[in-house]
Amino acid sequence: MRVIISVTAATNYPKKVLSGDINPDFSLWLGLKDIGLGLALAQSAGAPIPLGAASQKMFALPGPWGRAHQDCTAMLHLFSDLSRRTSQKMILTRHFRGVYDMLDTTKEPKVNALLAKLNQALADQRIDQILTLFLKDCYWRDLVALTWNIKTMEGNAAVGEMLSAQLANAKPGNFMLHADRDVSDEDGVITAWITFETSVARCEGQMRMKDGKIWTLLTSIVELKGHEEPLGINRPSGAKHGSDGNGLTWKEQQKKERAEQGYTEQPYVVIIGGGQGGIALGARLRQLGVPAIIVERNERAGDSWRKRYKSLCLHDPVWYDHLPYLPFPSNWPVFTPKDKIGDWLEMYTKVMELNYWTRSSVTKAYFDEATQEWVVDVDRDGEKVSLRPKQLVFATGMSGKANVPNFPGQDVFTGDQQHSSAHPGPDGYEGKKVVVIGSNNSAHDICAALCENNVDVTMVQRSSTHIVRSESLIEHGLKPLYSEEALANGITTELADLTFASVPYAILPDFQKPVYDTIRAQDADFYSDLATAGFELDYGTDETGLFMKYLRRGSGYYIDIGASQLVIDGKIKLSNGRVSAITEDGIQLDDGTNLEADLIVYATGYGSMNGWVADIVDKKTADKVGKVWGLGSDTPKDPGPWEGELRNMWKPTQQEALWFHGGNLHQSRHYSHHLAMQLKARMEGIPTPVFGLQDVHHTG
Numbered sequence: 001m002r003v004i005i006s007v008t009a010a011t012n013y014p015k016k017v018l019s020g021d022i023n024p025d026f027s028l029w030l031g032l033k034d035i036g037l038g039l040a041l042a043q044s045a046g047a048p049i050p051l052g053a054a055s056q057k058m059f060a061l062p063g064p065w066g067r068a069h070q071d072c073t074a075m076l077h078l079f080s081d082l083s084r085r086t087s088q089k090m091i092l093t094r095h096f097r098g099v100y101d102m103l104d105t106t107k108e109p110k111v112n113a114l115l116a117k118l119n120q121a122l123a124d125q126r127i128d129q130i131l132t133l134f135l136k137d138c139y140w141r142d143l144v145a146l147t148w149n150i151k152t153m154e155g156n157a158a159v160g161e162m163l164s165a166q167l168a169n170a171k172p173g174n175f176m177l178h179a180d181r182d183v184s185d186e187d188g189v190i191t192a193w194i195t196f197e198t199s200v201a202r203c204e205g206q207m208r209m210k211d212g213k214i215w216t217l218l219t220s221i222v223e224l225k226g227h228e229e230p231l232g233i234n235r236p237s238g239a240k241h242g243s244d245g246n247g248l249t250w251k252e253q254q255k256k257e258r259a260e261q262g263y264t265e266q267p268y269v270v271i272i273g274g275g276q277g278g279i280a281l282g283a284r285l286r287q288l289g290v291p292a293i294i295v296e297r298n299e300r301a302g303d304s305w306r307k308r309y310k311s312l313c314l315h316d317p318v319w320y321d322h323l324p325y326l327p328f329p330s331n332w333p334v335f336t337p338k339d340k341i342g343d344w345l346e347m348y349t350k351v352m353e354l355n356y357w358t359r360s361s362v363t364k365a366y367f368d369e370a371t372q373e374w375v376v377d378v379d380r381d382g383e384k385v386s387l388r389p390k391q392l393v394f395a396t397g398m399s400g401k402a403n404v405p406n407f408p409g410q411d412v413f414t415g416d417q418q419h420s421s422a423h424p425g426p427d428g429y430e431g432k433k434v435v436v437i438g439s440n441n442s443a444h445d446i447c448a449a450l451c452e453n454n455v456d457v458t459m460v461q462r463s464s465t466h467i468v469r470s471e472s473l474i475e476h477g478l479k480p481l482y483s484e485e486a487l488a489n490g491i492t493t494e495l496a497d498l499t500f501a502s503v504p505y506a507i508l509p510d511f512q513k514p515v516y517d518t519i520r521a522q523d524a525d526f527y528s529d530l531a532t533a534g535f536e537l538d539y540g541t542d543e544t545g546l547f548m549k550y551l552r553r554g555s556g557y558y559i560d561i562g563a564s565q566l567v568i569d570g571k572i573k574l575s576n577g578r579v580s581a582i583t584e585d586g587i588q589l590d591d592g593t594n595l596e597a598d599l600i601v602y603a604t605g606y607g608s609m610n611g612w613v614a615d616i617v618d619k620k621t622a623d624k625v626g627k628v629w630g631l632g633s634d635t636p637k638d639p640g641p642w643e644g645e646l647r648n649m650w651k652p653t654q655q656e657a658l659w660f661h662g663g664n665l666h667q668s669r670h671y672s673h674h675l676a677m678q679l680k681a682r683m684e685g686i687p688t689p690v691f692g693l694q695d696v697h698h699t700g
C-alpha cells in the first residue's frame with residue numbers, strides 16, 4: 001500500500017497523483033482553507049484515474065487546526081499501521097511536525113533533541129557544552145548572523161573561539177526546525193533547515209548532522225528586528241489617501257529625491273559601478289531605506305553587458321541568474337543574450353526606483369578620518385559633484401579591470417590590438433587574419449564568432465584550460481538546484497542559494513569532484529577529440545572542475561557552447577606556446593612560430609578588484625585591503641595561506657567603511673542581501689562587532 005500524506009495545499013501534488021506519477025492507495029491532504037483548492041486542482045488535472053475512484057482514497061480534514069491535528073494523528077496511526085503490516089512505504093510529503101515526530105523515530109526527533117540541547121547551552125552561555133554538540137572536524141559558516149562577517153569556523157576550537165568573542169553580544173537562541181522545509185537523511189547525514197534569533201536579528205540556516213553531532217552549520221541573517229523590509233503583507237500602500245502633509249505625487253516625490261540626493265542630502269552609501277552587482281545591491285538598500293547613489297560611467301544601465309562582444313550570451317542558465325525581488329518571467333530564454341540582459345537591468349533600475357547616475361565617473365575618493373566619511377569626487381556628465389557618504393562600495397566588476405600584457409613590439413604592430421573587453425565582435429574583419437591570445441571563455445566565444453564570420457582565426461593557448469560542455473554542466477552541476485525540475489521539487493531560488501552556501505569551501509572540492517568525474521566519463525569522446533586536436537586540457541588542480549576554478553582564480557575555463565567543436569574540426573586554428581614578441585605584422589611564439597595578424601585580441605583576463613582602489617583612492621589603501629577574490633587554496637593563481645572564504649567579498653575589509661561587491665549573477669543576488677544587512681545595521685547604529693576580520697597576505 002502506498003499512502004501519500006500532504007499537509008497544506010500541495011499544489012503540484014494532485015497533478016502528480018492523478019497523472020499517475022505517484023499512485024497511492026490512499027491520499028490524505030491535511031489543510032484548512034487549502035483543501036478546497038487541492039480538490040479543485042485535482043479535478044482540473046485531467047486525471048487518467050477517474051476522480052471518483054481517486055477521491056474515494058482521499059481524506060480531507062477541514063476544521064480548526066486543533067481538530068485537524070487530532071484527526072490527522074488518528075489517521076496517520078492508521079496508515080502507518082497499515083503501512084507496517086503490508087511492508088509498504090508511507091510517503092509523507094510536507095510534514096506536520098508534531099504528528100510526524102510521533103511516527104518517525106529517526107530524523108526530526110534527533111534534530112529536535114540536539115536543538116533543545118543547543119538552546120539550553122546557549123541560554124546558559126556554556127561554550128564547553130555547545131562544543132560537545134559539534135564534531136571535532138566541524139564547520140560553521142556564518143553569513144553575518146553572529147560574526148558580522150562572512151566567516152567559516154573550521155574545527156571545534158575555531159567554533160569555540162568565535163563563540164567566546166560573540167556569544168555574549170549576539171545572544172543567539174530559539175533554534176528550531178524550519179517550519180516549511182523537510183529534514184532529509186542520506187548516507188548517514190541528516191540535513192535539517194533551521195531558524196533562530198540573535199539579539200538584533202532573525203536568522204535561518206542549515207545543519208548537517210553525522211553521528212548525532214553537528215558536522216556543518218550554516219547561519220545566515222534574514223532580517224534585522226524592527227527594520228523588516230516592507231514586503232508582502234507589509235508592502236507600501238502606494239496611493240496616498242487623504243493628506244500626508246507634503247501633497248506630492250509619487251512622480252513628484254521621485255523628482256524631489258533625485259534633485260536632493262547628492263546635493264542637499266548626502267547618501268549613506270555610494271556604490272561605484274552600476275553593473276548587475278551595483279544594481280542588485282542598490283535594490284536591496286532601497287528596500288531597506290538606506291539612501292544610496294549608484295555612480296555609473298556608462299550612458300545607460302545595462303551597458304556593461306551591451307558593450308561586450310556581439311555574440312555573447314550568458315553562460316549560466318536563467319534559473320541561476322534572477323535578480324533580487326523580480327525574477328525573470330517564465331518565457332525568458334535559458335541563456336540570455338547580452339543585449340537582452342542589458343535591457344532587463346535598465347528596466348530593473350527604473351522599477352526598483354534606484355538613484356542611478358549615468359554618464360558619471362568616480363574620479364577620486366578618500367576617507368576623511370576626522371568626519372569618518374568618504375569624500376567621493378564624481379564627474380557627472382561634465383558637472384563636478386563631491387559626495388560624502390559614510391560607506392563606499394566598489395562594484396566595479398571582478399571582470400572589469402582588464403589585464404593587458406606587455407609584449408615587446410606592441411608599438412610596432414601595424415594592425416589593431418584590443419583587450420577582449422574592448423573587442424566589438426567580428427564585423428569589419430571578414431577575410432582578415434585574427435590572433436586571439438588566451439584560451440578561456442572570452443577567447444573561445446570571440447574565436448567562434450570570428451570563425452563563423454569567415455575570419456581566419458588562430459587561438460594561442462599558453463597553458464591548459466578546463467572545458468565543460470554547457471549541457472553537462474547544467475545536467476550534473478546546476479540542475480539539482482537551479483532548473484524547472486528543482487522548482488517543481490519545491491527548491492525555490494532562495495532555498496537553492498542557501499543550499500549552495502551551506503557547503504563550506506574547505507569541503508566543497510569533495511562535493512564538486514564527483515560531479516566532474518561523471519562529466520569526464522560521460523564526455524570522454526569529446527575530451528579525447530579535443531586532446532587529439534592539440535588542445536591542452538585540465539580538470540582543475542585536484543580535478544574538482546569549473547566552480548572551484550572560478551572561486552579560486554576566477555579564470556582558467558571555458559563553458560563549451562560550440563567553440564570546442566570548431567577547434568576539433570580545425571576551423572579555429574590552435575597554436576600552443578608563449579608569445580615572445582609582437583612584430584610589425586603579427587606575433588612570434590617562443591618556439592619560433594610566426595602568426596600573421598590584422599588584429600590581435602588579448603583575451604588575457606582581468607586583475608584583482610583592489611586595482612580599482614589603487615586607481616580611485618590610492619595604492620596604500622589598495623595594499624592595505626589586499627587582493628580581492630580567491631580562497632587561498634595554494635593552487636595556481638590562488639596563493640595560500642588558506643582563507644576559508646573569498647577574500648574581501650561582501651564583508652568588512654581592513655579599510656574602514658570600504659566594501660567590495662560583485663561576482664556572477666547568483667552570487668550578486670545572494671550576497672547583496674548580506675552586504676545590505678551590514679550596511680543597514682551600521683546606518684541604524686546597531687552594534688556590529690566583527691569577528692575574524694581577515695588578514696592581508698597578498699597585495700593584488
Ligand SMILES: Cc1cc2nc3c(=O)[nH]c(=O)nc-3n(C[C@H](O)[C@H](O)[C@H](O)COP(=O)(O)OP(=O)(O)OC[C@H]3O[C@@H](n4cnc5c(N)ncnc54)[C@H](O)[C@@H]3O)c2cc1C
Pocket residue numbers: 272273274275276277278295296297298303304305308312313314315316321360361362363395396397398399400441442616661662663664665666
Ligand atoms: C565574457 C563574460 C561572460 C560572462 N558570463 C556570465 C554569465 O553567464 N553569468 C554570470 O553570472 N556571470 C557572467 N560573467 C561574470 C559577471 O557576471 C560579469 O562580469 C558581470 O558583468 C559582473 O557584474 P558587475 O556588476 O560585478 O561588474 P560589471 O558588469 O563589470 O560592472 C561594473 C561597472 O562599473 C563601472 N565603473 C567602473 N569604474 C567606474 C568608475 N570609476 N566610475 C563609475 N563607474 C565605474 C563600469 O562602467 C561597469 O558598468 C561573465 C563575464 C564575462 C567577462
